[in-house]
Amino acid sequence: MKLTRVSAPFVLLLLGVGTGLARADDVRVITSNDLGMHCMDREFSVFSILPPYNVVHAQIVRRVTNGAPRLLNTGRIDVRYSPITDARGSFNSTSIGKTDFWTFVTPLFGVSLPPGQGLAGLFMPADAPVPGPQALRVDPARHWFVASGIPITPIDDARNMNPYPLLRISVSYRGQEYGHTDVVAPVSEETDCQNCHTTGRIAAADPGIVWSTNSDLELQAKTNVLILHDARTHTHLLDSTPVLCARCHYSAALDLAGAGPQGEQVGKPTMSSAMHAFHGSRVDSAGHLVFPRRGTVEQTCYQCHPGLVTQCQRGAMRDAGLRCKDCHGVMESVGGQHSLLPGGSIDGLNDGHSRRPWMDLPRCQSCHTGDAVDHLVGPDYVVSADGITFERAFRRTDLSASPLLATNTRFAENPGALYRFSYGHGGVFCEGCHGSTHAEWPNGDPAHNDNVAAMQLQGHTGMIIECTACHGAGTLPPTLAGPHGMHNVNDRIWVSNHHDFYERNQAQCRACHGVNLEGTALSRAAANRSFSVEGRTIDIPKGALVSCTLCHEQPGTGD
Numbered sequence: 254m255k256l257t258r259v260s261a262p263f264v265l266l267l268l269g270v271g272t273g274l275a276r277a278d279d280v281r282v283i284t285s286n287d288l289g290m291h292c293m294d295r296e297f298s299v300f301s302i303l304p305p306y307n308v309v310h311a312q313i314v315r316r317v318t319n320g321a322p323r324l325l326n327t328g329r330i331d332v333r334y335s336p337i338t339d340a341r342g343s344f345n346s347t348s349i350g351k352t353d354f355w356t357f358v359t360p361l362f363g364v365s366l367p368p369g370q371g372l373a374g375l376f377m378p379a380d381a382p383v384p385g386p387q388a389l390r391v392d393p394a395r396h397w398f399v400a401s402g403i404p405i406t407p408i409d410d411a412r413n414m415n416p417y418p419l420l421r422i423s424v425s426y427r428g429q430e431y432g433h434t435d436v437v438a439p440v441s442e443e444t445d446c447q448n449c450h451t452t453g454r455i456a457a458a459d460p461g462i463v464w465s466t467n468s469d470l471e472l473q474a475k476t477n478v479l480i481l482h483d484a485r486t487h488t489h490l491l492d493s494t495p496v497l498c499a500r501c502h503y504s505a506a507l508d509l510a511g512a513g514p515q516g517e518q519v520g521k522p523t524m525s526s527a528m529h530a531f532h533g534s535r536v537d538s539a540g541h542l543v544f545p546r547r548g549t550v551e552q553t554c555y556q557c558h559p560g561l562v563t564q565c566q567r568g569a570m571r572d573a574g575l576r577c578k579d580c581h582g583v584m585e586s587v588g589g590q591h592s593l594l595p596g597g598s599i600d601g602l603n604d605g606h607s608r609r610p611w612m613d614l615p616r617c618q619s620c621h622t623g624d625a626v627d628h629l630v631g632p633d634y635v636v637s638a639d640g641i642t643f644e645r646a647f648r649r650t651d652l653s654a655s656p657l658l659a660t661n662t663r664f665a666e667n668p669g670a671l672y673r674f675s676y677g678h679g680g681v682f683c684e685g686c687h688g689s690t691h692a693e694w695p696n697g698d699p700a701h702n703d704n705v706a707a708m709q710l711q712g713h714t715g716m717i718i719e720c721t722a723c724h725g726a727g728t729l730p731p732t733l734a735g736p737h738g739m740h741n742v743n744d745r746i747w748v749s750n751h752h753d754f755y756e757r758n759q760a761q762c763r764a765c766h767g768v769n770l771e772g773t774a775l776s777r778a779a780a781n782r783s784f785s786v787e788g789r790t791i792d793i794p795k796g797a798l799v800s801c802t803l804c805h806e807q808p809g810t811g812d
Contacts, residue, residue, distance in 0.1 A: 280432035281723060284311040284422045285684040287673050289691025290565040295442035297357040299475035300496040304372055305354055305404040307438045310397045311389060311422045312685055316725045324680050330426050332398040333386035335378050337421040337435050339702050343409045345418035346379035351408040361497045373402025396680055407440045416441045416563045417702040434709050437702040441559035448556045450474040455537055502527045505611035525610035530588025546583045550576045568693035580615035580646045582654025597655025600669040616656045617672050619646035623661030624764035625773045639774035663737050678736035686717040713780045718742050733761055748784050770807055772798025
């Protein structure tokens with residue numbers, strides 16, 4: 254079954270089209286951070302891997318009293334971000350005084366910036382030359398508004414650590430606010446090298462080398478990294494601090510122009526390869542891998558990535574038991590030590606070669622390969638207990654961890670595009686309904702800031718599934734044109750008329766409710782539901798598999 258990735262019923266207003274907003278309009282802000290966690294260095298005096306650089310996307314949905322919603326993409330409306338206090342009282346409006354980034358930005362990145370300004374020109378609202386809400390720019394090519402490069406830190410204004418600060422994304426027209434949604438802007442300083450590189454540990458124990466004695470263990474570890482690099486490769490990095498690692502090891506995360514390796518980067522391993530491929534083969538004094546292939550996430554990814562405290566991976570897939578290596582593979586796989594299989598590269602242009610960091614990544618369709626009646630099957634797949642989704646995004650024996658390519662595109666990204674750059678129903682970007690990469694909705698903690706946007710848009714946690722998040726109440730006729738081919742959700746008119754739809758669309762009903770219509774993981778109730786059916790009240794608890802027999806007999810077995 255193949256479904257059109259952008260489907261009705263939405264009307265898209267392109268840049269310059271439309272006349273703005275009317276006073277009676279009902280506006281919804283669909284917004285998401287582009288990654289589940291943005292990393293930045295805690296300090297920049299020795300070397301830097303990543304600067305403070307957060308990205309927020311937003312789309313504006315104009316709900317009307319009759320007819321289809323309108324997705325606005327026009328410079329005539331004003332979309333801005335501002336700090337907002339979260340439920341725990343944390344408020345983050347400024348970055349000045351919370352990081353030494355601006356002390357070292359010129360030698361590291363070759364630019365001179367006033368304190369508070371990020372590499373892309375953006376500020377935290379209290380640091381801007383004109384303090385207050387800051388503008389997102391319209392990107393007509395992607396049909397969204399974007400704030401790319403917000404220099405937010407994980408330290409709030411009370412100087413408490415909060416890796417999940419909230420920003421309010423609001424939309425105004427002619428000075429009047431029409432709507433807002435609060436989005437998490439996750440950021441962590443937990444990326445570090447202390448586990449191995451503090452003096453006396455496995456990577457800083459050679460008695461023939463003078464190691465750092467700095468009392469700050471992060472500074473000690475970072476200095477030892479440069480000492481070891483100089484000793485192994487005959488560089489002189491310790492004499493030229495601060496060092497930008499990407500000066501020699503290409504990082505797509507810092508290549509904002511998409512130019513590819515340049516200058517000193519040419520011919521050298523990428524940053525990802527230098528880190529993952531090299532460290533993936535390191536062994537301890539007993540000959541055991543420092544990053545064991547069968548190790549836990551704490552023994553592997555969280556030795557370096559956020560982390561034990563910050564929880565980079567913390568969304569629905571984590572709660573389902575999946576871990577980093579189930580999607581990305583082990584260290585050698587991530588480092589590109591094995592060539593990608595056919596279909597393994599995002600655009601098909603890199604099959605048979607080492608994976609490209611930040612491009613040849615796992616896909617939604619690699620585990621969500623179809624529906625209850627049409628999905629990938631075979632002996633080399635790791636299938637989950639529901640019998641539909643996979644627990645690994647690649648074949649069991651594939652050392653390259655090449656992402657699987659589904660033949661049923663019901664849950665597939667746009668061709669050649671990553672999840673965070675893909676669009677679905679009505680042109681809404683996928684992350685706007687499902688949450689950001691690594692933190693897909695829901696977060697298992699109902700009070701977590703990750704869940705705030707979903708709660709505001711639909712009244713409960715989880716992916717945006719309620720039609721009324723975008724459609725005015727009573728404006729949507731019974732349909733099977735919803736996201737991924739869904740029908741109306743939590744709609745009494747649908748309940749009253751779905752029998753006729755089933756008679757005409759039996760295959761589509763079975764795609765989610767199962768071959769025997771007994772319910773599957775694709776037909777779980779997203780919230781507690783209650784319906785009046787034939788004079789009875791039917792209560793369906795959140796998480797229940799919705800089947801025909803909840804209300805009546807299966808079709809063909811009785812009245």
